[in-house]
Amino acid sequence: MIINHPLLGPCDAQEFTYLGDARLIERPDGMADGAAAAFFDYAYLRENPAGEHRELWFHEQGDRSWLVVTRNTLTHDIISVELARDVARRQGRSA
Amino acid sequence: MHDLTPLTALGSGAPQTDTIGPVTISENPDSALVSVAARLGQEAACARVLAAILGVPAPDVAQFVQGATLGAFWTAQHCWMVDGPDDPQAGLSARLKAELGDMASVTDQSVGWVRFDLQGDGLGVLFERLCNLDMARMPTGSARRSVIEHLGCFVLHRDGGYTVYGPRSSAQSLHHALVTAARSVF
Amino acid sequence: MNRLSTGGQIDRAKTFRFTFDGVPYDGHPGDTLASALLANGVRLMGRSFKYHRPRGVLTAGSEEPNALVQLRNGGRQEPNTRATTAELFNGLTAVSQNAWPSLKFDALAINDRLSNFLTAGFYYKTFMWPAAFWEKLYEPIIRRAAGLGSITTEPDPDSYDKGFLHCDLLIIGAGPAGLAAALTAGRAGARVILADEDFRMGGRLNAETHALGEQSGADWAAAIVAELASMPNIRLLTRTTILGAFDHGIYGAVERVADHLPEPAPGKPRQILWRIYSKAAVLCAGAIERPIAFANNDRPGIMMAGALRTYVNRWAVTPAQTVAVFTNNDDGHRTARDLLARGLDVAAIIDTRADAPACDGAQVMAGAQVIDSAGRLGLKSVTVRQADGREHQLKLGALGMSGGWNPNVALSSHQRGRPQWNDEIAAFLPGADLPQGMQVAGAAAGRFSTQAALASGADAAMQVLSDMGKTGHAPDLPMAEDGKTRITPFWHVGGTKARAWLDFQNDVTVKDVTLAHQEGFRSVEHLKRYTTLGMATDQGKTANMGGLAVMAELTGQSIAQTGTTMFRPPYTPVAMGALAGRSVGRDFRPFRLTPSHKWAVEQGATFVEVGMWLRAQWFPQPGESDWRQSVDREVRATRSSVGVCDVTTLGKIDVQGRDAAAFLNRIYCNGFAKLAVGRVRYGLMLREDGIAMDDGTAARLADDHFVVTTTTANAVAVFRHMEFARQCLWPDMDVQLISTTEAWAQFAVAGPNSRALLQKIVDPEFDLSNDGFPFMACGEITVCGGCPARLFRISFSGELAFEIAVPTRYGDALIRRLMAAGHEFGVTPYGTEALGVMRIEKGHAAGNELNGQTTALNLGMGRMVSDKKDSIGAVLSRREGLQDEKGLRLVGFMPRNPQDRVIAGAHLLETGAELRAANDLGYVTSACYSPTLNSYIAIGFLKAGDARLGDVLRAASPLTGHDTEVTVVSPHFIDPEGERLRA
Structure with a gap:
């Protein structure tokens, strides 16, 4: 597969390491009330769609950026690629 | 000034140079x-x-x-x-x-990497055997990280040649890849 | 001689000598092994897979199912090579396969007589019982009988290479469509790769007689290839098979660089496996002719009609002087015409169509069928049933079959594209769901006439240019034949009990398909697997269509309703060597050497592979015959004086930034925010599910600067994990990471004399006293008169110990200096075994304990998990299920008899309990002989282990047979109070 890296352009998927569902960005606050239930969902509950899926890929053999890749799991079409850091910030994560 | 004698990444006192066909591959430890x-x-x-x-x-x-x-x-x-x-x-x-x-x-990072400088004609054809970079789209002044022989390396297109930085502990494996590929091509 | 006196694209001025089954023959440059054998009158080239039927060549290309031979010998022996694609060279040696004692008399031809028992599914039915017979009796017999060629057991003396190519347009196949596409795209300046599996580009143009404009097809092709070769933006890859179409325009290809030479030039590869990145591709793979099934249609001399004229036109070779053609379409007549033009005797054109056209110079038998053939080792005659029912025998030496042409859709279905049935050409066409960026042109798209092929190739290239935003001009294409395809589908001759072959390579006949139907295996996928139709190395290129058609007939469905199976990569078989490339022998994968490697080699060290690293395992001394002697000595010497070990392989990550401390505080389950500058702390990293991930130390070199160590095995994973946390979880933390594993040569200097030794190395302004540099101190220092270094007072061995790091290039010099300076203390280098023994004696966890199933609590570090802060894994580590008071705890074990060995992997049971899972109390993770305690010792996980100190248990390994009574003890066998390391 070819992943169109937002900075580097088309890159072979061989250069990347796959992690999984991009929901892993949405890590709950460990000190908040109800953290145990929230972390249970976070760690174990995943959608497994046949179709579009937002997933995390690490450009391990490239610029070491984590990417959010929206990919169709049936056709392998890649719909969008973003820097995970930008996605995380947009989702309100900071420090 | 201390008195410890350095070794190059390839494990000897002096850097190694290989000339294969039109290409020179030089370890640059300095x-x-x-x-x-x-x-x-x-x-x-x-x-x-x-x-x-x-x-x-x-x-x-x-x-x-x-x-x-x-x-x-x-x-x-x-x-x-x-x-x-x-x-x-x-x-x-x-x-x-x-x-x-x-x-x-x-x-x-000076000693974390082994540096090989490559000079000569036909380096684009050599890199075809080494990594997936599109050398025709890598004009002078390009730098990319890529995989050579399963090793993460930086490939730089300098004025008059290329530089490959690879992980120092695997210097011998990287050197073997460069030299074998060159012999295969030229 | 069956070589025609003139013509053919061979160099008659030069002669190549070659042998087949030991018999010498002559051929010419330009020949294939098949054409050269036919020229020498050799029709019999092999024996079939199952029935050992005599077989000759069926085709003239890579779709060949029959003529598989073993090429070369010694380490270069290569089985299952298609004689039709093996390019002749001087000195080539080939032998036939699957025949014993000889090709002409094959003992296992008895299988042919037993064919009634060897029908579809016979393996499943026959070799059922008794089960024990399968491995010992049936399988060896079947393997011997149904073998293809045999592989050599010698190493391959040749090298193989891999590489990467990039292009705007990949054109697969250099026939008329491919050449027209390349010309169009090449002239417009696009980067084009034109690949063809043949050694001569031109495809069918080299095999046909009709003209393109004023030129012969072959001459036109040669002229175009010459023009293409002059364009810098075009890369011509002959002898190159595109073996697979993968995602997003990536194609795999094998270039046979030196297969046509006796042996490759020194240093040069035999083959290159290319990974091709393309923006667009045009599949111009042509079409493959299909046979007609009739009784005994597999005799040597019966071949595809198109192949017959290819041999005549391209190689000036005929398998026999008297031939006939059996066809259901007009293309069969073309073969007859070409053969007549070369003066051959065409006994008849047997055309299944009642309205068959006439042919000058040959008798056309319209509405007739070939119902049988004769000739044991080669065709002698065929029996024809005429339209009026009369039977007639024709004496001849070769028969061309033409059941029509199948567009070569293989690569179009590599991404699950489903071929679509087309009634007009009575064949499957590539479906609409093509691999991304692929178009299909020429005969592969059902555009069978030369004119249509040329035009469709140019059109496809124009489309690609327009998609790229480039302007192209359709080239002036020559006038060429533009005949219509006239075909009346006809698949097999019925009304016979004799076998009629569909799949020549796997010996599948019409009877087998009928049987599959009777037994309910009617879907195409079941048909394929039950009969093995199309499952041979040729993937049924000539076979599948006939099998589907017979099944359609039996079920009363149309072929479109019956459907078709799909092709998979590789298009043709690929040598393992090509897949391995340069990764063979010692260079199977890269290796990593430690800074002291050269020195360790000089010491005669024994090395062990740890991931990619080669580490010294122990350093044998004269007189030591057993590794235990070396390891015991190294441990004793270290504990009694001082030892040195290269620990460079531990991962080192430089963590900097204003938020570095806060970041590590979240990465590690224990606290790091308050670690003072100049101090080191042990840290335990959890996965988010609460399981221990890795451990190591973090040294604070400055307020905003830490150096973190990881275990050797997890260095990459930990770095990735930390980058994930930095970029995805806390994107606004100011923290920067970079690996410095390779940059520092690091040595553990351990033992009561370690300080004394280091004081001789470290520059005098640095205070190494216990007050000046206490346990868990760290600092940037200089050694040997100014060499920058880092010193950490940490201990894995449990002794007074330091780790000292210098820039990698000085690692070799430093180990030599340490050895020289330590001479007065009897300094001893130690390897990974002694390191392991000492850490077990000390009860330190390592990879065996951090095994992906254990928690901090299991490891006896439950209290390290801070609940005062949020850190990765902390919340889920507090889950009820992981907090079980009776859960596994890390404890130590001493055998009741010190010389009884305890085995890592042994399971723990109450003494007297039966050895079964229900009685399992835990397991031993690490075990060794402790030269310090003069006893075997072990550590492991025991249920409620912390409450069972002093109990006696069984440690039993059903795998090794060890069964030892052990006493549960503290895992800290040595210096449990830690007095030594604080000395």
């Missing part, structure tokens, strides 16, 4: 290499100071620039590697640290 990663919020300032040190603007994505004495290449967003002769007084990393202050995290 160059310093220092990583510079801008601190959060200091990206623009860091790039400015780096430009002042280099004498040319800091390289953009996938670029390599060569200043009067020092060169630099992009490694990641707001991260660069600076290469060039080591500073005889303080060492290059200490000098960069001093000039960049709290604008950047500076780490000496």
